[in-house]
Amino acid sequence: MASASKSLGNIRRSFEPWNDPAAKPLIEFDRVTKRFDGFTAVDDLSLGIYEREFFALLGPSGCGKSTLLRMLAGFEEPSEGDIRLAGQSLRGVPPYRRPLNMMFQSYALFPHMSVEKNIAFGLRQDGMARSEIDARVAEMLKLVKLEAFARRKPQQLSGGQQQRVALARSLAKRPKVLLLDEPLGALDKKLREETQFELMDLQQELGLTFVIVTHDQEEAMTMSDRIAVMRAGKLCQVATPGVIYEAPSSRYVADFVGNVSLIEGVVESASNGVVRLATPVGTIESESSAPATPGMTAAFAIRPEKMRLSRQVPGDIGVNALRGTVWDIAYLGDVTLFNVKLDGGTMVRSTVINASRIAPEQIAWDEEVWLTFPRDAGLVLVQ
Numbered sequence: 436m437a438s439a440s441k442s443l444g445n446i447r448r449s450f451e452p453w454n455d456p457a458a459k460p461l462i463e464f465d466r467v468t469k470r471f472d473g474f475t476a477v478d479d480l481s482l483g484i485y486e487r488e489f490f491a492l493l494g495p496s497g498c499g500k501s502t503l504l505r506m507l508a509g510f511e512e513p514s515e516g517d518i519r520l521a522g523q524s525l526r527g528v529p530p531y532r533r534p535l536n537m538m539f540q541s542y543a544l545f546p547h548m549s550v551e552k553n554i555a556f557g558l559r560q561d562g563m564a565r566s567e568i569d570a571r572v573a574e575m576l577k578l579v580k581l582e583a584f585a586r587r588k589p590q591q592l593s594g595g596q597q598q599r600v601a602l603a604r605s606l607a608k609r610p611k612v613l614l615l616d617e618p619l620g621a622l623d624k625k626l627r628e629e630t631q632f633e634l635m636d637l638q639q640e641l642g643l644t645f646v647i648v649t650h651d652q653e654e655a656m657t658m659s660d661r662i663a664v665m666r667a668g669k670l671c672q673v674a675t676p677g678v679i680y681e682a683p684s685s686r687y688v689a690d691f692v693g694n695v696s697l698i699e700g701v702v703e704s705a706s707n708g709v710v711r712l713a714t715p716v717g718t719i720e721s722e723s724s725a726p727a728t729p730g731m732t733a734a735f736a737i738r739p740e741k742m743r744l745s746r747q748v749p750g751d752i753g754v755n756a757l758r759g760t761v762w763d764i765a766y767l768g769d770v771t772l773f774n775v776k777l778d779g780g781t782m783v784r785s786t787v788i789n790a791s792r793i794a795p796e797q798i799a800w801d802e803e804v805w806l807t808f809p810r811d812a813g814l815v816l817v818q
């Protein structure tokens with residue numbers, strides 16, 4: 436865990452009710468299991484999500500994240516366990532009676548209705564007075580900055596505008612919780628990035644609880660206060676983006692979230708918070724609180740940006756200095772990626788920031804290079 440003096444990752448805002456023993460989650464999954472014809476989609480899962488939290492369920496296809504969201508929405512019932520909202524069980528409560536709304540990846544807009552009628556649809560179904568509907572629709576149009584498009588049909592809008600209409604319709608009934616199932620998947624990369632920040636600002640402005648399902652690590656890292664990484668119906672780790680990235684609990688989480696190099700080895704020693712690993716590519720020392728003991732097999736995980744790439748032979752080549760050959764190079768504008776094949780055969784990745792427009796000495800393919808890093812650059816994983 437991060438201490439007060441050493442935080443893991445930048446904090447977007449001071450909001451962490453999960454660290455308050457007196458705080459009670461708004462949403463509680465209590466030992467929830469969901470089976471479909473003998474297949475277990477969600478397996479004995481317990482999780483708490485707090486009021487006003489932007490929470491992400493992250494994992495590959497088939498990991499159970501969408502099933503979890505559908506159970507919360509009321510489209511599926513748990514095979515075992517219970518789901519509670521504000522302390523009240525949701526068992527047997529139909530979707531339309533739950534104080535939450537769901538926004539789908541397809542947006543599901545009515546093509547024959549105008550933007551304002553799409554937004555008003557749920558309010559009319561609830562029997563709200565016409566004057567109140569008009570006022571609420573106007574409020575939602577202003578919120579998503581679509582006042583000038585009120586009378587257009589969905590097919591007359593861009594993908595980003597359609598996404599905003601679907602969002603406005605979901606928010607019009609003022610739910611306690613908004614559920615988002617891969618809401619940005621249909622947008623192009625630049626628009627998706629812009630919309631991520633818009634969603635964050637909107638969530639803060641409205642003070643609602645957002646729960647998003649995504650398989651996009653960058654999306655989860657950008658928007659959420661906490662991330663639950665899932666695999667085969669189980670939770671692997673639940674933590675803030677900074678902790679998930681800088682202190683993954685297992686090889687799986689480290690490998691799934693962002694780029695990482697995993698170097699397998701055997702623990703030589705573990706004392707005073709430092710683990711020493713013997714690996715095929717050299718000796719590695721790491722500041723680590725992992726429960727490592729001599730003779731144990733472990734992996735050293737390090738992110739590409741944490742390693743320094745150089746042609747120069749380091750002064751101390753005994754520890755945390757790995758020699759290899761440049762295997763591949765990818766220029767991405769802001770950074771250059773180097774895949775380096777170490778002398779022991781392991782392939783690792785290093786990134787170099789392109790701080791200057793003109794690089795005086797470019798490292799090329801097949802060059803011999805050294806990768807160096809301090810003790811606190813990576814961590815030892817025993818799972």
